[in-house]
Amino acid sequence: GQNIDQPTEMTATEGAIVQINCTYQTSGFNGLFWYQQHAGEAPTFLSYNVLDGLEEKGRFSSFLSRSKGYSYLLLKELQMKDSASYLCAVRDKGSGGSYIPTFGRGTSLIVHP
């Protein structure tokens, strides 16, 4: 089974940096995703980590520590349009042997001027 924990809500100021943490417990880890979801829209892919370390992609970076069961998403130079829910998802082995992304409840980020 899986247990994925992330903060429910965070607020930050335009232009600032924010770090969204995700901790997880799984029986068969095989990668971690971050998705962004604006209100009323479908989730869209941001990043994927399978090895320890930092992956950087423009204003967004994602870090993974497999031994600690920990990841974070770092957003730099925040813009108003970054206000959204950020979903941490862990690939874990299902009962049929396939790896399935399992999502946390998401962190609602509010960026204010």
Next chain:
Amino acid sequence: DTGVSQDPRHKITKRGQNVTFRCDPISEHNRLYWYRQTLGQGPEFLTYFQNEAQLEKSRLLSDRFSAERPKGSFSTLEIQRTEQGDSAMYLCASSFRVHSGANVLTFGAGSRLTVL
């Protein structure tokens, strides 16, 4: 390709009725997933297909729920004898395996179900 398509976008039904949702994945994607999402929660996994084979099904899934992908292309999700607790957004996603091992999911816009 226009991405993952879902139909209908909205469905209002009375308790006890059956409903069916359709998902058309991205054409070259062989993997298809169904998730359910309620307000303030992340997507909850329902079932997974690789081509036409249903390889995973959530243990939390009631036997009122059934899904098919008969030719390995589009998929349908049917809910029989709907209950008010079934009210949610039903999301379909598709993916294909890349060399790094990541199956990046591309989601459809979802089908919102309201059970009265």
